[in-house]
Amino acid sequence: MERDFIKELGYKALDNRLKRISDRMSHDTRKFFKEIEIDIEPSWHLVFKLLQENDVITMVEIAEQLGYTHPSMVVMLKKMTAKGYLVSEKDTIDKRKQNIKLAQKSIDLLPELEQIWHSCENAIYKMLDKDLSIIKHLDEIEESLRAIPFNERFNSEYQKVKH
Amino acid sequence: MERDFIKELGYKALDNRLKRISDRMSHDTRKFFKEIEIDIEPSWHLVFKLLQENDVITMVEIAEQLGYTHPSMVVMLKKMTAKGYLVSEKDTIDKRKQNIKLAQKSIDLLPELEQIWHSCENAIYKMLDKDLSIIKHLDEIEESLRAIPFNERFNSEYQKVKH
DNA sequence: AAAATATAATTAGTTGACTACATAGTTAAC
């Protein structure tokens, strides 16, 4: 077993640690999707879920509710549309808006997708050993970052030590 | 305050949650580096730290100790070399190996970098409200993922429900 | 009514990870 420098650093490499875990999970998920030959990206999960709840929704609304920038969403939604999972049409009242909804292809696939997501959620639940207390920690971190962005925190520490 | 769908989903969107936090932190860090006009990528942090401890080291060793694939490291180390922070030369005994070490430019910069990293670590420590228990959770998650990869976990849950 | 501002979507370019494959050199097996 070789050395794990990031683990050794503990909280000091928090950022790297979080990224490493989330990358590991999404790459593994992509691998699984390939195995079961479903033509869907893992990252589309939440878009499908959101559109299941909201018949019609605009790009900006999706971005806001998922906490991403809209340029990120544009790219993702364009891919999903290209693959035939979404349809979008211009709003007749406000012509800047694109109203997005699930295409029939998605609606047909939903029962299958539900099973997949449910399996994913169960896998996470068991991986966490049914201990959900980490979520509270994550809530707190995001709360802190919302209150004072990390670059500000970083900078005020830096101002103390730099000469 | 708009809705936060990912937060609502709790453990079910663990992956997205971890990614969102780590992305937020690294983008904020990059922003800070721009502000103080230092020509360094946040992701180089651990490479510098590792090379501070190990005078000379090969690409594969860096990749292993940081827990990344070597293609990822090749790209990063090439950039760092191009910017003059690293020097590498072929091992005389084993000509496949590239021996990598800090260039003078990096050595001169180290005191400054030390201050920056120290500030970063302090910022994280305070952001966590001095409660480091989240790290234990992360250790456990990585331990679980190492024992059984996520795609396997996902798959065994899926086999139970699919018809 | 015209000008200024705001909003929705888009495009382009950057970063940082990955997998899969290719190449070069080393070591082991026969």
Add this chain to the structure above:
DNA sequence: GTTAACTATGTAGTCAACTAATTATATTTT
């Protein structure tokens, strides 16, 4: 001493996020 297997590195292509700047349309102000 060849051949086979392994190891170190490199290349190509994919993916998901970002920021910054652009375009088109709406809204507000003067």
